[in-house]
Amino acid sequence: MSYDRPGEPLVLGVPRAAFRPSPVFLALVALFVTSGVLAWQRYGNVRFDVFLFVVSGWLVSLCLHEYAHAVVAFRAGDRDIAHRGYLTLNPFKYTHPLLSIVLPVIVVLLGGIGLPGGAVWVDRHAIPGRLRHTLVSLAGPATNVLFTLVLVAAVRLGSGGSAEFWQGVALLAFLQLTASVLNLLPVPGLDGGNMIQPWLSPQYRRMYDLFAPYGFIMLFALLWSPRIGGWFFGAVFWLADLIGLPAVHFRDWLHLIRFWAG
Template identity: 60%
Template sequence: MSYGRYGSRVGGLPREAFRPSALFLGLVALLAVSGAMAYLGLGSDRVNVFLFVASGWTVSLCLHEYSHALTAYKGGDDDVAHRGYLTLNPLKYTHPLLSIVLPLLFVLIGGIGLPGGAVWVNHGAIRSRFLDSLVSFAGPAANLVLAILLVLPFSFGVDVTGHYPFWAGLAFLAFLQLTASVLNFVPMPGVDGGNLVYPWLSPEWKRGFNHVAPFGMLILIALLFSPRINGWFFSLVYAIGDLIGLPSFLASDGAAYFRFW
């Protein structure tokens, strides 16, 4: 059956609503090329690692938001497809500043995988409270899965002495996924962890939650500037990293390569 310029359709929606955007594919290409250059030692190691980690982190942010959107779509919210969230295009997010620019800035200045949060979900369309919680869970779960996948070479005992800048960059990228997972699972209003429990709150608690939610991200950022809380946070991240086999020294060296300036 023909549908004009949209071609065939999926679930009543044009296939373009599900097709990866050219921008996302360009980011993946940059990730592949910079990773290959870092692995082969072509050009500047620091610049290669910077591009590898920056593009990899941006791709992971897209996958984080995509996981939210895909779970919402499967749960009953068709609007996420109409808004372009299923195309993995970062420019389609409600707040590209929160989802892409601010997380990248925090990686640059602090080596922290700050969570984004800019997929608008019609929670009233989600079929159950469990699915509503699953929508919030899906984003940080994607970061955690990526962290485990990135750590696999180290778990299997890869020789990092060969192609060291590449492996250091990969370890730092895995470390960023862990920081994003931990931060996102904090049960703070306005963050995925808080949104995960929101459907199960009483009406009174929901009213309080809604008052705090617009400032939740700012509160979380402010807390990270506390030396004690910052120390607890990184201790937890390193403990999880040790548990899954992430070499902390290699992640630290990757961060040093990343800051090429």
């Protein structure tokens, strides 16, 4: 991908076009805002409106999660990440579109879990220092934590609109909370594991790198175990209560967006 245009301003040697939001991301934001307005006004099929609102909002958060990784990596020294298209917020630029977009949406609809999705490839050799590597990995989960707090504040302080709209906002907050917890787990290949990987001894780092490609699959399988899934949801519900999110209504929120279930 080339962004070279004569006379175009550069940012750290990279044309500004590499930082422009893609039409795909802008379309997702437009869908998020439009469906939110429709749900607020209870226009048409309000359950379908909330479905679009939650799914598009979740996809927007995935894009921003991966953008946070990419922009911190860019600032830390990986200039080529701009030429891979990761700074345009285009989800189709991720390394695994199926795992990045389709699977997380399916898991949201079926299980109400904000599964870690998109993946950007970072040239770790271009980034000096262990702390910078940790900050690159931390940037994504930090975005989820921020979204969680903003959405919870909106639920607690908001007024007006329809009850369905606020249920959709609450569900988005819950999904961001689950994503925050999952992304911070020290699982090989996920952000939490990648945060500690630079600080491991060479022996443990080799073991980590061996399991890293399968960390996502292992986590996905474990979450469907009734016992482990119960522990996970127990921890998330405890955190939700701690920050003031009424997660006791989680099943109702999830049923709301399953407009096909009646």
